[in-house]
Amino acid sequence: MAAVSSDKLKKIEEFIWEIPQNFNPKMKVAVRIYASEEILAAINEDRSFEQLCNAATLPSVYKYVLGMPDIHEGYGLPIGGVMATEIAREGLISPGSVGYDINCGVRLLLTRFDINFIKDKLEDLIETLFRTIPSGLGAGGAIRLNQTEIDEILNTGLEWMLKKKFALSQDLNYSENGGKMTEANSDKVSPRAKQRGLNQLGTLGSGNHFLEISKVEEIYDEESAIKLGLKKEQIVILVHTGSRGLGHQVCTDYVQKILNSPEIVEVPDRELAACPFDSQLGQDYFQAMAAAANFAWSNRQMITDFIRGVFEKKFNEPKENVKLLYDVAHNIAKVEEYEGKKLLVHRKGATRAFGAGNSQLPEEYRSLGQPVLIPGSMGSASYVLLGTKKAEEKTFGSTCHGAGRLMSRGQAKRQISADELINQLNEKGITIRSYSKAGIVEEMPAAYKNIDEVVRVVDSAGISKKIAKLVPLGVIKG
Amino acid sequence: MIFKILPHPADLKIEIEADSLAEFFEEAVKGMYQGAGAKYQENGFGKIENISLKAKSPEQLLVDFLNEIWFLSQKNQEVYLKFEWQKINPGELSVRISGKPLKEFETEIKGTTFYNLKIVQQGNKWQTVIVFDI
Numbered sequence: 001m002a003a004v005s006s007d008k009l010k011k012i013e014e015f016i017w018e019i020p021q022n023f024n025p026k027m028k029v030a031v032r033i034y035a036s037e038e039i040l041a042a043i044n045e046d047r048s049f050e051q052l053c054n055a056a057t058l059p060s061v062y063k064y065v066l067g068m069p070d071i072h073e074g075y076g077l078p079i080g081g082v083m084a085t086e087i088a089r090e091g092l093i094s095p096g097s098v099g100y101d102i103n104c105g106v107r108l109l110l111t112r113f114d115i116n117f118i119k120d121k122l123e124d125l126i127e128t129l130f131r132t133i134p135s136g137l138g139a140g141g142a143i144r145l146n147q148t149e150i151d152e153i154l155n156t157g158l159e160w161m162l163k164k165k166f167a168l169s170q171d172l173n174y175s176e177n178g179g180k181m182t183e184a185n186s187d188k189v190s191p192r193a194k195q196r197g198l199n200q201l202g203t204l205g206s207g208n209h210f211l212e213i214s215k216v217e218e219i220y221d222e223e224s225a226i227k228l229g230l231k232k233e234q235i236v237i238l239v240h241t242g243s244r245g246l247g248h249q250v251c252t253d254y255v256q257k258i259l260n261s262p263e264i265v266e267v268p269d270r271e272l273a274a275c276p277f278d279s280q281l282g283q284d285y286f287q288a289m290a291a292a293a294n295f296a297w298s299n300r301q302m303i304t305d306f307i308r309g310v311f312e313k314k315f316n317e318p319k320e321n322v323k324l325l326y327d328v329a330h331n332i333a334k335v336e337e338y339e340g341k342k343l344l345v346h347r348k349g350a351t352r353a354f355g356a357g358n359s360q361l362p363e364e365y366r367s368l369g370q371p372v373l374i375p376g377s378m379g380s381a382s383y384v385l386l387g388t389k390k391a392e393e394k395t396f397g398s399t400c401h402g403a404g405r406l407m408s409r410g411q412a413k414r415q416i417s418a419d420e421l422i423n424q425l426n427e428k429g430i431t432i433r434s435y436s437k438a439g440i441v442e443e444m445p446a447a448y449k450n451i452d453e454v455v456r457v458v459d460s461a462g463i464s465k466k467i468a469k470l471v472p473l474g475v476i477k478g
Numbered sequence: 479m480i481f482k483i484l485p486h487p488a489d490l491k492i493e494i495e496a497d498s499l500a501e502f503f504e505e506a507v508k509g510m511y512q513g514a515g516a517k518y519q520e521n522g523f524g525k526i527e528n529i530s531l532k533a534k535s536p537e538q539l540l541v542d543f544l545n546e547i548w549f550l551s552q553k554n555q556e557v558y559l560k561f562e563w564q565k566i567n568p569g570e571l572s573v574r575i576s577g578k579p580l581k582e583f584e585t586e587i588k589g590t591t592f593y594n595l596k597i598v599q600q601g602n603k604w605q606t607v608i609v610f611d612i
Contacts, residue, residue, distance in 0.1 A: 192549060251588075259534075407487060
């Protein structure tokens with residue numbers, strides 16, 4: 001597929017742009033992109049439109065392939081891409097349309113404390129968390145699993161964490177799928193993938209993974225915020241990480257298997273490598289992906305338990321007072337029903353956003369909609385939103401996942417030194433801790449799109465509703 | 479022989495050129511380690527490992543090789559920059575690699591992708607551009 005520039009887009013509604021199906025004879029469906037003019041101008045400089053069009057050529061792809069406003073170039077499906085395949089029409093499953101970091105996701109923890117309580121304790125809190133929670137690459141976890149334990153985690157996710165008292169029952173209630181995809185099968189995860197995961201439970205990893213102590217800066221919907229347990233000046237904690245090396249290996253293993261399989265479907269980009277969902281190989285990957293997803297939920301849960309332990313020790317705070325608001329996955333494939341059809345929805349850098357009334361939501365949120373957590377880049381705001389019925393109608397129940405990168409890491413490093421950036425962030429009242437100075441610069445706010453604009457698009461387009469804005473106080477960068 | 483890190487908004491993109499297939503594969507490893515910000519003990523000694531792979535295409539062979547090297551690096555906490563080739567052609571390789579103890583990686587290679595991967599041979603020169611998910 002040739003490069004696609006933004007002048008090929010047709011505006012069909014405010015914030016919705018389309019590349020029509022007849023743009024390329026191989027496309028089975030159109031492409032729809034949620035963006036403002038400002039965001040489109042930024043996207044135009046990478047290959048994400050082309051990658052969406054490539055995905056639109058896959059057999060069994062349903063209705064349209066979607067790009068969220070945080071979209072950026074990746075491989076296979078771009079980051080910020082959503083693609084649904086129709087299971088009854090030999091629907092395909094594509095590991096590269098989920099990504100290597102299976103169930104990379106984010107959770108938000110609520111505390112009883114406000115900024116007045118925490119401000120003179122913040123440095124010490126950040127330092128303690130930094131020493132407690134392994135971050136950076138190669139950092140092994142405090143927990144070393146054996147083969148039996150890792151199989152149990154792969155198969156049962158947060159249920160195992162609850163059994164071992166690393167989770168509270170509320171944590172299962174407030175995670176997608178209850179923190180356990182029932183399709184998981186540890187037998188479909190290779191010994192090599194398991195080996196990589198044995199010492200990685202409870203680790204942040206590196207890159208754009210982080211733990212952030214934030215303050216609720218603004219409330220946009222007071223009534224919903226109260227029901228979610230959010231209020232201005234409240235201290236909250238974001239945790240962003242995924243399935244670590246275990247998940248990466250699952251994706252690597254299955255891309256290889258599919259490329260070598262007679263069931264492989266012809267694709268314009270080998271990273272879209274796909275096979276029928278109902279084939280043995282398709283089911284094997286789905287079960288392995290589900291197992292890796294369970295590992296990721298368990299990883300975020302282990303970190304949560306570490307955080308609760310720190311609060312208990314420092315502030316005599318019972319663990320149940322550090323509450324999970326919600327945990328969302330943003331690299332995953334799920335079987336969901338839309339327009340009376342069973343679809344396999346691939347979200348790669350996109351968040352599920354179910355609206356009010358959806359039976360898959362916990363009872364406490366059913367009248368509100370699903371909490372959607374959109375972390376900004378290091379040093380910029382993050383947002384809490386709610387999913388909507390309109391998202392279910394228009395975007396296969398999906399919305400954005402973050403700010404979306406604009407700038408290469410090399411370019412970021414040329415803009416500013418680590419020490420200058422740290423000073424700038426310190427002057428804004430943000431404490432940063434990281435094992436890698438280069439890593440800090442790579443994640444600087446200017447390397448990402450404007451998160452306020454990304455969130456404005458999804459809110460204005462009606463696919464998520466803004467509830468609260470969070471600002472960072474302290475960041476532990478992976 | 480060269481590798482060059484190219485701009486990419488999110489991932490690691492490397493251009494590789496070499497005068498032989500063996501050097502080409504070695505440069506790909508070096509580029510991957512540079513992109514990962516590998517720091518190691520220059521004077522240290524690590525493990526010796528043997529890698530034997532077959533693939534349907536040189537692209538698949540390269541991806542499988544880089545994934546294998548990364549796996550061993552993670553498992554043994556080493557980097558591999560010394561290669562003794564027993565066999566290498568576009569569909570098969572067999573090599574002994576020697577490690578040096580790793581101090582740290584700054585960036586995690588999540589996977590070696592096939593995105594737009596095409597290995598071009600012109601005479602003795604081998605060239606490609608490869609993208610890693612980081």
